[in-house]
Amino acid sequence: MEKKHAPSGLPFFHSDDFLRRSSAASDRTLDDDDSSDHVKPHIKEMDFFSINKGASSSPSFDVNTGLNLLSPSQGVSRTSTAKKPNTETSVLKIELERLYEENRRLRSTLDQITTNYNELQGQLFMVVQKQALANSNQQLKDGGVLNGMSNPVMDPRPSAAFDVNEPSASDDKGQEFSASSPANNPMEVVSMEGDRRMVQIQGKHDGGNDQTSQSCGSPKSPTADQSKKEEQVSEVPFRKARVSVRARSEAPTINDGCQWRKYGQKMAKGNPCPRAYYRCTMAVGCPVRKQVQRCAEDKSILITTYEGNHNHPLPPAAVAMAKTTSAAAAMLLSGSTTSKDGVLPSSAYFHSLPYASTMATLSSSPPFPTITLDLTQGPNPVPYIRTPPPAPTFPLPFQGYPVLAPSRLSAFPGMQMGQQQRTASMVETVTAAIASDPNFTTALAAAISTIMGAPPPPPTPSNNGGDSSNWVPGLPGSPQLPQSCTTFSTN
DNA sequence: CGTCTTTGACCGGCGC
DNA sequence: GCGCCGGTCAAAGACG
Numbered sequence: 001m002e003k004k005h006a007p008s009g010l011p012f013f014h015s016d017d018f019l020r021r022s023s024a025a026s027d028r029t030l031d032d033d034d035s036s037d038h039v040k041p042h043i044k045e046m047d048f049f050s051i052n053k054g055a056s057s058s059p060s061f062d063v064n065t066g067l068n069l070l071s072p073s074q075g076v077s078r079t080s081t082a083k084k085p086n087t088e089t090s091v092l093k094i095e096l097e098r099l100y101e102e103n104r105r106l107r108s109t110l111d112q113i114t115t116n117y118n119e120l121q122g123q124l125f126m127v128v129q130k131q132a133l134a135n136s137n138q139q140l141k142d143g144g145v146l147n148g149m150s151n152p153v154m155d156p157r158p159s160a161a162f163d164v165n166e167p168s169a170s171d172d173k174g175q176e177f178s179a180s181s182p183a184n185n186p187m188e189v190v191s192m193e194g195d196r197r198m199v200q201i202q203g204k205h206d207g208g209n210d211q212t213s214q215s216c217g218s219p220k221s222p223t224a225d226q227s228k229k230e231e232q233v234s235e236v237p238f239r240k241a242r243v244s245v246r247a248r249s250e251a252p253t254i255n256d257g258c259q260w261r262k263y264g265q266k267m268a269k270g271n272p273c274p275r276a277y278y279r280c281t282m283a284v285g286c287p288v289r290k291q292v293q294r295c296a297e298d299k300s301i302l303i304t305t306y307e308g309n310h311n312h313p314l315p316p317a318a319v320a321m322a323k324t325t326s327a328a329a330a331m332l333l334s335g336s337t338t339s340k341d342g343v344l345p346s347s348a349y350f351h352s353l354p355y356a357s358t359m360a361t362l363s364s365s366p367p368f369p370t371i372t373l374d375l376t377q378g379p380n381p382v383p384y385i386r387t388p389p390p391a392p393t394f395p396l397p398f399q400g401y402p403v404l405a406p407s408r409l410s411a412f413p414g415m416q417m418g419q420q421q422r423t424a425s426m427v428e429t430v431t432a433a434i435a436s437d438p439n440f441t442t443a444l445a446a447a448i449s450t451i452m453g454a455p456p457p458p459p460t461p462s463n464n465g466g467d468s469s470n471w472v473p474g475l476p477g478s479p480q481l482p483q484s485c486t487t488f489s490t491n
Numbered sequence: 492c493g494t495c496t497t498t499g500a501c502c503g504g505c506g507c
Numbered sequence: 508g509c510g511c512c513g514g515t516c517a518a519a520g521a522c523g
Contacts (some may be wrong), residue, residue, distance in 0.1 A: 262496060264515060277514070281495095291514090 243324075244305040244372040246295065253292050254304055257318025258282055260290065271296040283312030301376050324373070 247254055253276075260278035268275040273294035280288040288308035295301035314322050 261494090263517095265497075266513070266515095269512065275513085289514095 242305050242307045242370040244303060244370050245375065246301055246303050246372060247375040248300050249302040250300065251302075252276075253278070254302060255317075256304070256321050257315050258288075258310075268293065273299060280308075280310060282310070282314075286311050298376075305370070 245254065253260070259281045261281045262276055262278050264277035265274050266277070271293060273296065275291055275293040278290045278292065280286040280290075286308075288306065288310050290307065291303075291305045293303050293305075295303055310322070
């Protein structure tokens, strides 16, 4: 959560911070000890920026802010400096040293947050995977189809994403992740596509490429034809998971860190704006595609829908997005195999996650389950509710929050009532997981920054340079996007 | 000249 | 079978 707030809060708090301290510096002289008390809370909100600030002493935007804010004190010093320039210089030096110290402290904080994030998200995936496995075991009892252990949705990407700094992840996680994460694919790979639930449970993922061909794959269990058929009936609708991002942008596409080549454009029904089709060109044969289309109701909103798994290492700018979409898709898809067992934290956490509470909606639409990250709304948004077609809906348990999360059961055609209930549980579970996981929200913030072409949180000194225009300093509680709020909605 | 975009044609799925 | 629609292909043109 803090991370998410930080980017947008950066310029905001940063300026504020400098204001406070510059004024304090001019007022106080050498007395810095008590200043750390009131400075700290603000810095905690701006950890990323602090890093950038400290790393780049060159006049990046926030540093400029600092300089500008300091200049008055310098101006004061001009008048007073004539009297005691040495004192003023020493004050500034001390201030500078203190800033460096804060920067170091914030770095360590960021490291810790990152570690915790990785750990918790890994644990989340573990829980989801366990549920999937439990469910698959149940299915084994019923039909005896499943024989594999790796989960293409859950394993390679999440493991690749989280196995690096996972000191205290559970034993299971380590085993499962190591078992399922190929060493030859150590980099982040987006997992946005799951083919069939069966595959998610049993299929083996070979580098993220062409899951479809191996879906259901594993003709390895010839004895399971019957149950296979039965499964396919209900699982075909889950062939692909998509992660859709709604963001305000005047640019034709959002900058997500990858290279894309446009291969088609069509007029889609119901939208006067054409839909553009892009394919990832960062590696030969990368199956990842995305569709870009402006929202019919608000043409300033760009809707980007990702589909598929990258089969190549991702640049740093795309990693955050990969993590987020991977997590979203994995939870969505894996959740589809889970039953409600209360393992995942629920809305009890919402009260401490104001943004999660307001940004999370989840829905699925046939034929693909789709998670939509709605980055277009303000910190207290009117809940983004996509008007569903007349189909059975049910609210998800966002207790007391103005969020509707209609999950249209029609998204799963062919389901019996029990299956629909299970799906309802799935959606509920997934939604709760998403909304209650602050680290996931953090990942969303990182993704947003990537989406907007802003640098991802990890400490890259030059990060703040170019895209500061995307930041809205007035929204300290929201991510990087103007008026943004992250909303999960299910189409 | 290589790469990328544009754009009409083509294909497959789906509903009637 | 037909038409609609979404998605993809591939030739032609634009661009650096």
